[in-house]
């Protein structure tokens with residue numbers, strides 16, 4: 001196998017990242033009135049911070065969360081450190097295979113520049129930041145067994161979004177973000193289920209129910225050996241039409 005130029009992913013333990021993740025989701029929960037997601041992502045595993053729902057004073061809330069997260073990182077330091085090292089070792093074992101396949105899939109399209117970083121998270125949600133090239137990784141539970149799959153998934157997103165916005169820049173507009181998200185998830189799910197890709201990781205991630213129709217269409221196109229560009233050309237109009245949300249008032 002030819003060596004492929006690739007990005008080194010740094011594996012980092014930073015409690016400050018988790019503090020920001022919490023507040024980013026809380027802000028969204030407030031805007032969209034989605035407290036059930038806060039329950040799933042944060043409170044179920046960390047019932048101590050649930051009392052914050054009633055706290056209105058921002059400063060008190062911020063201090064509480066900061067203290068809680070820092071203390072948690074301190075009291076779980078050993079396991080968190082050990083698991084992040086393990087994640088890095090496991091990734092190192094498969095990264096060459098991944099970059100080789102990604103290079104083939106995107107026909108040597110160059111990787112977007114950036115400082116690729118994986119941060120551990122104690123929360124039950126693993127967000128990513130496409131522009132910053134960062135993503136969150138679990139350190140325990142059943143999901144930790146899928147750590148390679150999570151990294152492959154996020155790395156594919158970075159490449160996919162960059163590629164899509166380069167060749168189809170008009171879809172950068174925020175009104176299309178949900179449609180593009182559906183397409184990007186469906187794309188990952190189909191690609192990662194292909195036999196060659198499955199050799200990188202043993203366990204699949206759960207597909208999103210919202211992507212089922214698009215997944216089917218991508219699978220058809222992949223059977224006919226369509227390139228990523230051809231897939232996008234063919235599917236973007238459909239996906240944009242079907243999944244663009246009307247602007248919120």
Ligand SMILES: [Zn+2]
Nearest residue numbers: 153157185188
């Ligand atoms: Zn995703």
